Amino acid sequence: MTNTDSAPLKRSHSTPLRLGIAGLGTVGIGVIRLLRAHTALITQRTGRSLEIVAVSARNRQRDRGEDLSAFRWHEDPLSLASDPDVDVVVELIGGANNPARKLVTTALENGKAVVTANKALIALHGAHLAQLSAEHNAPLYYEAAVAGVVPAVKVVREALAGDQLTQLGGIMNGTCNFILSEMEETGRAFGDVLKEAQEKGFAEADPSTDVDGWDTAHKLAILTGIAFQPIDFESLDVRGIRGVTSPDIAYTKELGYRIKLLGVAHRTKDGGVDASVQPCLVPLNSGLAQVGGAFNALTTVGAFSGAVTLSGQGAGEGPTATAVMADLIDLGRGHHLPLWGQQPPEKAALCVPSDTVEGAYYLRLSLADNVTEESINALLDEHKIPLKHASLRKEANGSLHFVCVTHPVLAGTLHSTLYALGRHESLSTAPLALKIEAMP
Amino acid sequence: MTNTDSAPLKRSHSTPLRLGIAGLGTVGIGVIRLLRAHTALITQRTGRSLEIVAVSARNRQRDRGEDLSAFRWHEDPLSLASDPDVDVVVELIGGANNPARKLVTTALENGKAVVTANKALIALHGAHLAQLSAEHNAPLYYEAAVAGVVPAVKVVREALAGDQLTQLGGIMNGTCNFILSEMEETGRAFGDVLKEAQEKGFAEADPSTDVDGWDTAHKLAILTGIAFQPIDFESLDVRGIRGVTSPDIAYTKELGYRIKLLGVAHRTKDGGVDASVQPCLVPLNSGLAQVGGAFNALTTVGAFSGAVTLSGQGAGEGPTATAVMADLIDLGRGHHLPLWGQQPPEKAALCVPSDTVEGAYYLRLSLADNVTEESINALLDEHKIPLKHASLRKEANGSLHFVCVTHPVLAGTLHSTLYALGRHESLSTAPLALKIEAMP
Structure with a gap:
């Protein structure tokens, strides 16, 4: 075929894609189980076999319900990043810090692909990891980091x-x-x-x-x-x-x-x-x-x-293992993407300050004894919180709540009001404001 | 990177991916609009530019609301399949037969990638197209054929x-x-x-x-x-x-x-x-x-x-064009997959005969005048249709309906019963059976 930068469709890649798994908790064991349950299917669909060659976890003695004797055991997860038999490091340790962070960065620096379920790591260090991944032409995939099996x-x-x-x-x-x-x-x-x-x-x-x-x-x-x-x-x-x-x-x-x-x-x-x-x-x-x-x-x-x-399902062994496996199959198929789906920008952007965003809110104020509806209405009016409707509710235990829905109001106005109200003698406990969100 | 069959992550493919679009109805024009609206974004994300070089439709004179003067016009869609400037043929003519079928087969035989929204073509001729695609190493993508924008x-x-x-x-x-x-x-x-x-x-x-x-x-x-x-x-x-x-x-x-x-x-x-x-x-x-x-x-x-x-959304200009564009971006990124996601089997399988499948059904029988509930119960009993509950309903216009829900029953038993009942003097119109489906 001309000019479409092809990975061949008739693939029978002779060598397996060799995996090293760091972290043998629920998800790590789930990946091993999934691969064992569907070896032939996954090989057919990937166009080559996926083979676990090495693993690492804190406690070697623990019975995890799967036979791990065929895998090379690394006491130190970091040594997976330099194991010459490992093509892809599967990082399932978790946490934004070491050892997970060091393992991922070292693997990328060594030109190894990485698959991770580590949301904190990507959210906090994505900018640096995207640069490293591009620099070393080492893909970093993380489908399992977001919402489990949901792709x-x-x-x-x-x-x-x-x-x-x-x-x-x-x-x-x-x-x-x-x-x-x-x-x-x-x-x-x-x-x-x-x-x-x-x-x-x-x-x-x-x-x-x-x-x-x-x-x-x-x-x-x-x-x-x-x-x-x-x-x-x-x-x-x-x-x-x-x-x-x-x-x-x-x-x-x-x-x-x-x-x-x-x-x-x-x-x-x-x-x-x-x-x-x-x-x-x-x-x-x-x-x-x-x-x-x-x-x-x-x-x-x-x-x-x-x-x-x-x-x-947003978590759990099977759903999260399915997401990890999707990344591994993508890599096995030769599909590589930059971390953010395109070349990363020089630096991350700041979000618009949330105080400047408008929204309608549900507001609940728990009132001290003998506070009247009129005095609360006056208080909210003073703070320029426009009410759509409001009512006074008495619970069985005697506590009194002023419940209202606001017209759209700046979050800044609302939160400074809540701060002021939180110190006001009319309220028995801290007030609560919940945004009304009309997603399709 | 070792052994992961890489498409490079730092891509700036110097040549554009050149598209020829056959069919300029709602979806074809939608693809042109989408590409024009987001040219820079799509280029960044694909790692190379997508460029429409040629189009084909039945009526050249019709005003479609988009300037098409920059594109080479093919009177015959088939000639897109041999246009040396076209890398990807985008087939949006529709229908399982010619010219769509001939266009797609010829494009594949010429080693060109194909993107189509043609569900009938894939459903009826997928087996042959999968073989052709593999044989000529020419990917055939069809995300838009199923459920519009739903991936x-x-x-x-x-x-x-x-x-x-x-x-x-x-x-x-x-x-x-x-x-x-x-x-x-x-x-x-x-x-x-x-x-x-x-x-x-x-x-x-x-x-x-x-x-x-x-x-x-x-x-x-x-x-x-x-x-x-x-x-x-x-x-x-x-x-x-x-x-x-x-x-x-x-x-x-x-x-x-x-x-x-x-x-x-x-x-x-x-x-x-x-x-x-x-x-x-x-x-x-x-x-x-x-x-x-x-x-x-x-x-x-x-x-x-x-x-x-x-x-x-399962149809419409924007949603379907988004699905077509996803395929084009995949191809531009160098992601190629066999039609069925793996090497195709020698021949297609037959579905299990539906008569052998069990299910619970809603059943509505429209009764002729003077038919009693007892006689209908007896009739269903005779045909061995086990009822969970049943009731007789009279509409404002006087028509009488026997409405019931069955216990699980073989579809074959149910449908032969419906066939017999459809000819029975007790019924005024054809009976209706609807399966109760408990998908998660």
Whole structure:
């Protein structure tokens, strides 16, 4: 064929693609199981065989339910990066710091391809890794870093590459989604449900990465980098779900909404990025409201492509291993892409300050005894918060809540008001504001 | 990098990828508009420029709203296949026969890559085209053939390539979905709504391809070919939506279901394929029930990947052009895949005969005057149709319907019963059976 830079279609690559896996937790073992379950299928589809030659993990003695005796064992994961028999380093250690970071950078410097599920690493160090990857002509793939089996990276970087997206976002953390679903179904408090989730292994002992929104933020930063432009992670506005109470879930449901932790990014008119992670109200009859439990869902919007939605399990052995395997098959097929889908820019962009973005909000103020509706209305009026409708709600335990929905208001105005109200004698506890998000 | 068969990551391919577009209808013009709107972006992301050099359409005089003067005009689309300046032939003529078929085969024989939106061509002649493509090392891409902007082909062929799917299916025809949605919302009859859809341009003058299920069947056959194995299109069981009446929509809604035309394929335990297109009942609270109007949705299920769902607009200028552009960007990036994602088998497989597949059904029998519920119960009992529940319904116009839901029954038993009942004096019009489909 002329001039199409071909990888041949009739492939029977004689040599296997040799893998070294660092990290033998759920996902690492899942990759081994998946490859063993579908060896012939994967070889046929890849056009060559994928062969695990080496592994590394902290504890060699632990029984992981798979026979690992055929693989070379590296005590130090870093030595995988210089094992001459390894073509692709599969980094499943996790975390933005060493040893994961050092392993990935060394592998790239040694010209080895890397496949990782490490969202923090890409979100925080993507700019440097993109440069390294291009410099050493060593591809770095990371489908499993975003939303488990949901092929978010591939779809944004390949299927929608012809369009300029204007918006993307969705539910990208199964732990928060599980907690919010449980709170709604059982009426229990956040702390109770979190504790149960920790006991069942759905949430980490230190839940901050999940419930404070950082995990979602990592994924949003990665997708923003592909769809719009790489951003400085520090400039992202991130809020978690700790402030959401059972009454909030009941009130918002009566208003026709469900609370979901969303990561959402917009391309502004002048080509900037407005991105944030926060618990939002989505209409009960929307697609996002139906996404329950451990599922993740991502919606993109573009002038040509319209709205496209993807959903699937955001974590777990099989789903995440499938995403890792997709990257390995791509590499085996000879498909290589720059980290952000194009040559990286000189430096990452800052997000538009979130204070300058307008939105409508649900607002709940827990009132001290003997505070009147009129005095709260006057207080909000004083702060120039325009109300669409408001009502006073009394709970069975006697606590009194002023619940309202605002007209569109600058986030800056709203948050400075919340700060002031948080210190006001009329309020018994900190107020809560949740953005109303009308994604398609 | 060692041993990963690299297409270089630092690409600045000096020569453009030169396109020849055959067919300048909605999609052809959409591709030109998309490329003109995002020239710089698409060049950056592809690593080289895409350049339209030639076009072909039946009527040169027609004003299509885009300046075509820069492109070489081929009166005969076939001559695009031998234009030495064309690297990729973009076939947007449509139809399984000539000139589309001849254009695609000649282009492949001449070693040119082909991108097409032609579902009938791939579904009916995929086996031959896969051989030709491999033989001449000329890739044939067809993302736009299935479900418009929904990246169904890419996701099944690449993102889920590591798993053996066990089931796939969904809503793949916007016209049927629009008609069924309209019937539900307005209570109007099938014929009325179809006529309006034709007047508005949502349905073809000859609606058979859409409403009789053939369009969905083409798409299902293609996805089955990638996920399971290429099938003989003639062996696919295909039923359309003409028999669905307004009372059926009302009755099924009361039962907690919505009627959708689904294409569904299963991998049987011994590696065969059970595939069919038919109007089905899906639970009102399921994801598929929420897919309205012109949207398409596809769900896949695999042991490792779990359930993955994709949705987006199934047709239209922008969405379909985005899918065509994704293929062109893939080709420009040097990503080539065999038509079915692997070397094609010697011959296509036959689907498992649909009569041998079990399912639960909704059944509506329109009764002649003076027929009793007991006599119908006896009739169904005689035919060994096990009923879960049944009721007699009288419409305002006096017509009497026996409505029931069956326990799982062989499709063969059910359809021979329907055939017998259709001739029975107790029934005033043909009976209707709709499968209850519990996709995740």
